[in-house]
Amino acid sequence: MQEPTINALVSPEGSLEILSNHEVNRLKDRSEGGLYRLFRQCALAVLNTGVETDDCKALMEAHADFDVHLVPQPRGLKLELVNAPAHAFVDGEMLRAIREHLFSVLRDIIYSHSIPQSASGFRRDDPEDLTNLVFHVLRNARVLEAGRQPDLVVCWGGHSISHDEYQYSKEVGHQLGLRGLSIITGCGPGAMKGPMKGATIAHAKQRVKNGRYIGITEPGIIGAEAPNPIVNELVIMPDIEKRLEAFIRCGHGVIVFPGGVGTAEEILYLLGILLHPDNADLPFPVVFTGKQENAEYFEMIDKFIRNALGDEAAKKYEIIIDDPVRVAQTMKKGMKDVETFRRAMQDAYYFNWMLKIDPVFQLPFHPNHENMRDLELHRDQPVHLIAANLRKAFSGIVAGNVKEDGIRQVQARGPFEIAGDPTLIKPLEAMLAQFVAQNRMKLPGSSAYHPSYRIVSEAD
Incomplete structure (x- = not known):
């Protein structure tokens, strides 16, 4: 049964009311470097607040006809929603919390993509620059x-x-x-x-x-x-x-x-x-x-x-x-x-500047079959690097379980392979098996869990 949808014109709720022409154009841009697809995906997620699903790919496919447009106004802007999930509305009016979240998405996508372009000398591999971006x-x-x-x-x-x-x-x-x-x-x-x-x-x-x-x-x-x-x-x-x-x-x-x-x-x-x-x-x-x-x-x-x-x-x-x-x-x-x-x-209460974060924890890890197989899961390294690489292994499994790109990769090429020192890998395998047995990989009621990972020996 097709879920009811609504077309609506929504005003901002205190987060972002003014955009430059450049920002509007980037949000409309449907090419690989544009922000349209990212904004649409996040907007649809917010509109599905309260819906019990943890499959991002399935959510996008179920609402393939959903669309969002920016509508310039003399005093700011509005969002035009096409085929938006009806449960985000009460008597035709969008729930206020969802409206706030929708414009928070707009605010943060615009801002986080503007900083690297506008900040002089910003480097994506510099720890100080990355912390400043978070701040x-x-x-x-x-x-x-x-x-x-x-x-x-x-x-x-x-x-x-x-x-x-x-x-x-x-x-x-x-x-x-x-x-x-x-x-x-x-x-x-x-x-x-x-x-x-x-x-x-x-x-x-x-x-x-x-x-x-x-x-x-x-x-x-x-x-x-x-x-x-x-x-x-x-x-x-x-x-x-x-x-x-x-x-x-x-x-x-x-x-x-x-x-x-x-x-x-x-x-x-x-x-x-x-x-x-x-x-x-x-x-x-x-x-x-x-x-x-x-x-x-x-x-x-x-x-x-x-x-x-x-x-x-x-x-x-x-x-x-x-x-x-x-x-x-x-x-x-x-x-x-x-x-x-x-x-x-004399450190701030609102932001922990003194906390030392090694760059290995800051640089983005992109889960794919090659990167997952190449993880250095062995003991011949400092303990914080063991933690960092195990963290990446779990991050890849999360991607394969619930993230759209990860799910597509696993469907196309099979489970991510994880290899390493048996003294690390065997306990990892045992813990993952317990997560599966305890239904901690997918929401209750979801279809049977098919592992997005496979533990292999280093000799394989």
Whole structure:
């Protein structure tokens, strides 16, 4: 049955009302270097808020007749939507949250593609330039608030989780909100929505008027994880590496709920950075948490980390099982430690400039069959590089699972092959098998999962 659609003319909601002729032309440009396809894909994802799908390719194909046009107006611009999903509207009017998100997409796509062209001497392989790009995109989105004390908790976890796991993430968010803390997530469903929903209720109880529910995403993932409607500050970073850097530059601590390969990618990114010697004394609270039935899951994660990165990596996080109050108290104390340290070091509360990020974590990794097979998954390298390359392996699996380009590559050439040192690869294979068995690769109710990866021996 064909889903109902609507044609509409939509006015901006506070994000971006004026574009130059050059920007308009780039958004209309349907060639390889133009921004039309990217903008259309992200706009369609936002309009599908609340729809349970994690297949970006299927979403694009299901709405092949959707189109979006920029309509110049004497006082700014409007967006003309053709065959837009009807569930984004109520009585013919677009939901306000979705309208905000739609123009956030427009704002960030325009801005992130303008900086490299307009900034004199900008280099895509320079660590300082890349961090500045992250900073400028966040500042342009008005995420960075000077003078506000540390209160942003990054919550990571799976989009494909059980109802009980979702309820637990919501209760943790509730306890965080009762203590005046705000939430940053990847903005999608599951463990990304739960903490925000819990925090909104707690903020209402505490009469917190300025609660923040920040969602940070990127074009490759937004179609699989459409922003949930609780997000009141949406940011679209240019790629996954800048998205991850944005999380830990503007967040003050991290909570990890159960998840799949995307969550594993985030964990390895974070630990690889915290293990850098320059970050040894930098306070950054990290808690892994879930219900009692998730205890074995975190034992598996902990065992994998200790095997791959050593016991020193395990000192960077605390595992708290089935105790939302203790999780929130730990984060609240961590916020105080961060505030004390930043004040002593005269570092900004709103952006963690002191955090040292090795370029290997910043340069974009493009998952394809050649790059995945060539990953250096061996022990004869510094521990942070082991973390970085394992992170890339998980990133490639995420691409093959839910990103349009990755799905097409796997369909055309078969699963990505991953090879390396058996002492790294065998535990990786075992953990991935558990993710599949626990339905953490795809949303419940999706078609049977067909692995986007294949573990091979180095001799193959």
